[in-house]
Each structure stands twice: as structure tokens, then as C-alpha cells.
């Protein structure tokens with residue numbers, strides 16, 4: 001964020017993907033090598049971690065949240081209430097400072113003091129706005145109009161292939177964080193601060209500008225050359241496929257090509273090690289393609305996979321998961337369903353005796369020889 005930016009509100013919440021789009025971070029091996037220990041009692045997040053995680057110093061990144069035991073994919077790591085909320089539409093530092101000061105007045109003295117000990121990557125904007133810009137999370141997906149300061153969630157450091165997913169749960173009034181894959185005891189819990197899958201050079205520029213650090217996560221530590229280029233290309237391809245899959249005009253005319261795009265996107269996510277909300281989004285795309293073409297059998301399978309991925313990242317109690325379960329039970333209920341279209345078939349047509357490989361070929365309408373990636 002530029003010093004004294006006239007677009008403070010936007011900048012405060014511009015980054016950190018929350019509700020949409022690892023390998024251990026390079027330094028999480030170091031975290032793993034130290035025996036789990038009690039965190040700093042002055043860090044309020046430590047009252048929330050129980051036997052699951054603790055906030056403690058991590059090499060090269062200040063404090064971070066570190067798993068005290070294995071955390072299985074889908075386990076809820078935290079459900080954090082905001083200390084204060086700021087609008088993302090306020091455009092000047094002075095007004096934003098006043099809003100934060102008011103918010104802090106309502107907090108306990110210890111919490112207000114703790115807020116002022118957090119990282120500030122924008123010192124030119126003063127302690128309140130600078131610290132908030134470095135630590136708030138948007139409350140909702142792209143275009144969120146509010147951002148919150150969550151004293152536990154803000155301790156989670158960034159990785160470009162994170163092992164956890166955050167989600168603003170309006171229904172609970174809390175920011176939840178779930179394990180997006182199994183996290184080993186001693187491993188650091190990570191989220192992505194980035195709203196899209198940028199290539200390496202762009203990631204470094206954005207993270208330095210908005211959060212004041214150069215990323216050395218496992219993905220960023222890939223050696224320059226073949227491996228880094230391959231990761232950059234995967235990210236570029238995923239973004240392009242994501243855009244193509246969002247083009248509703250292709251959904252009937254180019255249905256099969258779109259289903260193949262969904263397959264490619266899922267393969268690339270897997271190769272990149274991405275297990276967070278990108279996966280449910282890809283299965284949701286595939287579900288929409290199937291149901292918009294009248295295929296309830298494939299739609300049901302895609303909805304089941306979307307449900308599994310949504311529950312893992314948001315919890316069983318998430319309203320989105322409940323909505324997805326409705327499509328699992330009754331795919332025809334989706335507004336895009338038309339019984340007249342080219343792929344019309346009922347849920348009874350889900351094949352039962354195929355090998356896993358053959359089932360995937362059936363599901364994504366792949367040719368017998370498979371698809372070029």
C-alpha cells in the first residue's frame with residue numbers, strides 16, 4: 001500500500017483471498033524440529049488453539065501458528081470473532097484511523113495492546129492504519145465491503161500453496177480456518193494472502209508491497225529455471241481455464257470441451273499441490289456443465305465431490321455445503337437444469353462396475369486414449 005494512499009479502505013482489504021482462490025514451507029521443517037511448546041501467554045490466540053496449535057516464533061516470519069498434533073484435512077482449526085470491523089470503502093488515512101480507534105475502544109485493554117504489537121508493513125500510515133492493513137482479512141469474497149481484525153487468524157503466515165483455508169462465516173459471525181490437507185505435528189499452518197494464482201515474480205512484488213516480505217515458501221524456493229517455470233505455467237494455465245469455465249455462453253455449444261477444461265484445471269491444481277477452495281470451485285464448474293446439459297448422473301457425482309471439498313474447507317455446518325448437498329440429492333433442482341438437452345440422463349446412469357481410471361474417463365467424457373494436458 002502506498003504511503004498516505006488515498007485508497008486506504010480498498011488497500012486494507014485488497015489482498016488476502018478469503019472465500020475463493022503444501023508442501024511444507026521451506027522453514028516448517030525447522031518448526032517441526034523443535035518440540036511443541038507453550039506459546040506466549042500474552043498472545044490471545046493461544047487460548048484458542050487448545051492441544052491443536054499454538055502461536056510461536058517461526059524462522060524468518062515473526063510469529064506463526066504451528067500445529068501441536070496432526071490436523072486432518074477438514075478439521076476446524078479456529079472460528080475467530082473480529083476484534084473490530086472496518087469498511088473497505090473509506091478513502092483516507094485519517095478517517096480510517098478514527099474508525100480503528102473507535103473499534104479498539106470497545107476492545108479490552110489487553111486486546112488493544114496486543115493489536116499494537118502486530119506487524120506493521122505500512123508504518124508511513126501510522127500504527128493504527130498500518131497495522132490494520134497488514135493484518136485484516138476481508139469478510140467475504142472479492143468485493144467484500146468490510147474487513148475484520150481477527151487476533152488468531154492474523155497470526156497465520158502466508159504460503160503460495162497453503163495448507164489451510166479461511167472463510168468468513170456470516171452466519172456464525174466468525175472467520176473459520178480449516179485444514180485443506182493433512183497438517184503434520186510441528187508444521188506451520190498457512191493461508192494464501194493472494195487473491196489469484198500469480199507467477200513467482202509477481203507474487204514477490206505483491207507480497208513485498210503489501211506485506212513487506214519476500215516469500216520463501218516451498219513453491220517460491222523452487223530453483224529458477226525448469227521447476228519454477230513449470231509452476232508459473234501451471235498457474236497461468238489454471239487462470240486461463242478458470243476464465244474459460246466462467247464463460248456461460250460456451251456451456252451448451254462447447255459442453256464437452258468445457259468438461260475437458262474442468263478436468264485439465266483439476267489435474268493442474270493437483271500437480272501444483274493446491275487443495276484449498278480452488279478444488280470445490282472446479283467441481284462446481286463441472287457440476288454446472290453437466291446439469292446445464294441435462295446430465296443428472298454426472299452432475300450428482302460432481303456435486304458429491306464439490307460437497308466433500310466445501311465441507312473440508314468450510315465445515316459441515318456451512319450454508320454453501322448445505323446448498324451443495326441439495327444438488328447431490330436432487331440435481332434436477334438446480335436452476336440451470338434442462339431436461340431437453342443433449343446429455344439428458346437420470347442419476348441411475350452412474351456406472352457401477354468401472355475401474356477408478358475408467359470412471360474418471362466416463363465422468364469427464366475423456367477419449368479412450370486420455371487427453372493431452
Ligand SMILES: C[S@@+](CC[C@H](N)C(=O)[O-])C[C@H]1O[C@@H](n2cnc3c(N)ncnc32)[C@H](O)[C@@H]1O
Nearest residue numbers: 060061062063119135154155156157158211213
Ligand atoms: C498477518 S501477519 C502474520 C503473523 C505475523 N508473522 C506475526 O508475527 O504476527 C503478516 C506479516 O507476517 C509476516 N509474514 C507472513 N507470511 C510470511 C512469510 N511467508 N514469510 C515471511 N514473513 C511472513 C510478514 O511480516 C507479514 O507482514
